[in-house]
Amino acid sequence: xxxxxxxxxxxxxxxxxxxxxxxxxxxxxxxxxxxxxxxxxxxxxxxxxxxxxxxxxxxxxxxxxxxxxxxxxxxxxxxxxxxxxxxxxxxxxxxxxxxxxxxxxxxxxxxxxxxxxxxxxxxxxxxxxxxxxxxxxx
Amino acid sequence: xxxxxxxxxxxxxxxxxxxxxxxxxxxxxxxxxxxxxxxxxxxxxxxxxxxxxxxxxxxxxxxxxxxxxxxxxxxxxxxxxxxxxxxxxxxxxxxxxxxxxxxxxxxxxxxxxxxxxxxxxxxxxxxxxxxxxxxxxx
DNA sequence: TCCTTATTGATAACGGTTTTCATTTTCTAC
DNA sequence: GTAGAAAATGAAAACCGTTATCAATAAGGA
Numbered sequence: 325x326x327x328x329x330x331x332x333x334x335x336x337x338x339x340x341x342x343x344x345x346x347x348x349x350x351x352x353x354x355x356x357x358x359x360x361x362x363x364x365x366x367x368x369x370x371x372x373x374x375x376x377x378x379x380x381x382x383x384x385x386x387x388x389x390x391x392x393x394x395x396x397x398x399x400x401x402x403x404x405x406x407x408x409x410x411x412x413x414x415x416x417x418x419x420x421x422x423x424x425x426x427x428x429x430x431x432x433x434x435x436x437x438x439x440x441x442x443x444x445x446x447x448x449x450x451x452x453x454x455x456x457x458x459x460x461x462x
Numbered sequence: 463x464x465x466x467x468x469x470x471x472x473x474x475x476x477x478x479x480x481x482x483x484x485x486x487x488x489x490x491x492x493x494x495x496x497x498x499x500x501x502x503x504x505x506x507x508x509x510x511x512x513x514x515x516x517x518x519x520x521x522x523x524x525x526x527x528x529x530x531x532x533x534x535x536x537x538x539x540x541x542x543x544x545x546x547x548x549x550x551x552x553x554x555x556x557x558x559x560x561x562x563x564x565x566x567x568x569x570x571x572x573x574x575x576x577x578x579x580x581x582x583x584x585x586x587x588x589x590x591x592x593x594x595x596x597x598x599x600x
Numbered sequence: 601t602c603c604t605t606a607t608t609g610a611t612a613a614c615g616g617t618t619t620t621c622a623t624t625t626t627c628t629a630c
Numbered sequence: 631g632t633a634g635a636a637a638a639t640g641a642a643a644a645c646c647g648t649t650a651t652c653a654a655t656a657a658g659g660a
Contacts, residue, residue, distance in 0.1 A: 452589070
């Protein structure tokens with residue numbers, strides 16, 4: 325009966341507990357990339373009693389399942405935000421408030437694959453992040 | 463006398479001490495992105511007595527001055543390598559050995575600026591890193 | 601309900617990096 | 631060459647985000 329590591333369509337893992345429900349609802353409303361600690365603080369602000377460890381754990385699972393996107397700020401801290409689009413995409417993120425827009429760039433994917441191949445690399449992956457200041461923060 | 467938050471004036475300060483000289487020579491020879499601790503270990507291997515703190519400090523200054531490039535591996539650790547070309551560029555880096563090739567991509571810079579502008583962002587910056595497995599490691 | 605197993609969370613540990621601060625070294629001025 | 635001020639060094643401690651521990655709790659099927 326253990327069905328722990330079932331494939332499970334993405335996102336369905338984190339359901340069933342009060343804590344997961346609360347986290348999901350906070351994530352659904354947060355418009356900006358936020359740190360695990362910020363998310364935890366937001367939960368407490370709402371009166372939800374969820375341990376910080378649990379927040380980290382859930383976010384880890386969610387990001388593996390593709391339910392949340394992650395980026396790293398300049399200090400190296402990991403920031404999370406619920407994923408809007410399901411395919412491969414990148415972000416334009418505000419340095420000040422964390423607000424973020426998802427963008428596609430097929431040309432970029434092709435470029436990355438090409439230059440890597442030219443350099444003799446295989447099994448290629450890439451990270452592209454764009455930072456700036458959004459209208460409100462400028 | 464605190465000197466913490468204004469470490470040193472500016473410019474190419476890293477010269478003049480035995481430690482800086484040793485670090486510069488190690489950096490010149492290391493072909494791969496390496497962590498501060500790896501670089502420190504390499505210094506010790508060569509019989510140079512340089513403190514880990516000093517390695518971190520020098521690398522920080524060098525990266526600010528553009529003398530070394532930095533990337534972050536998947537665990538969040540910062541890796542350093544002496545900068546080969548002087549202009550803006552990106553890297554194709556081997557996940558296994560850290561070996562890296564510098565590449566240019568004017569099309570990518572333009573793309574990043576454009577999508578950011580379209581999203582209403584200003585003061586735009588971007589990070590692009592490509593990872594793969596190099597010929598030797600594949 | 602009972603029972604097995606997964607989940608939770610307070611706390612401790614971890615690991616990379618930065619701070620502290622007393623000591624050493626460098627550099628400039630004699 | 632030497633003195634003295636300023637900068638650099640480095641061992642140790644602090645820092646801080648994150649992960650591991652593990653006893654207690656909660657969930658869901660029989």
